[in-house]
Amino acid sequence: MQVFATFEYSIYLELAISELERRGIRKEDIFVVPLENRTENRRMFDNLHRADGVSLIDLGMALATAFSVVGASIGFKLDWGPIYWGIISAIVGFILGFVIKLFMFKVVKKKKRLLRGKHAEIIVIIDCNDMQTEWVEQVLWNNLALGVSKVRENNK
Secondary structure: OEEEEEEEOOHHHHHHHHHHHHOOOOHHHEEEEEOOOOOOOOOOOOOOOOOOOOOOOHHHHHHHHHHHHHHHHHHOOOOOOHHHHHHHHHHHHHHHHHHHHHHHHHHHHHHHHHHHOOOOEEEEEEEOOOOOHHHHHHHHHHOOOOEEEEEOOOOO
């Protein structure tokens, strides 16, 4: 039987491994793999095949709508008329909303990500027999594992 667990890198990972070794699991039966952090920055713009659920144009569209209504209303009193002033104010509103969203994601959200400190997780794989599985799983949960799963080998 193999037991898989994921941990954040912390002292609890070390405590879990030492408790497993103390209770009879050999060092050779514990395999620990750290995941690497992302080194490249995320792309800002989505394409047809990849989207991350973050939209940069939603605020721009809302401001374009609001600005075009106000611009068309004011355009009745101006020289070029309501159509031109509605289009001009819609473009200005869209650009303003896009720039605000771009600033929010580039500056404000980046600072929050850096302050929060996204760290990679650790994967722990433990080979054990069926009788040890329950307490191995309990040790992992007690030491703040993020997730635990068991896989039964086919040949046993």
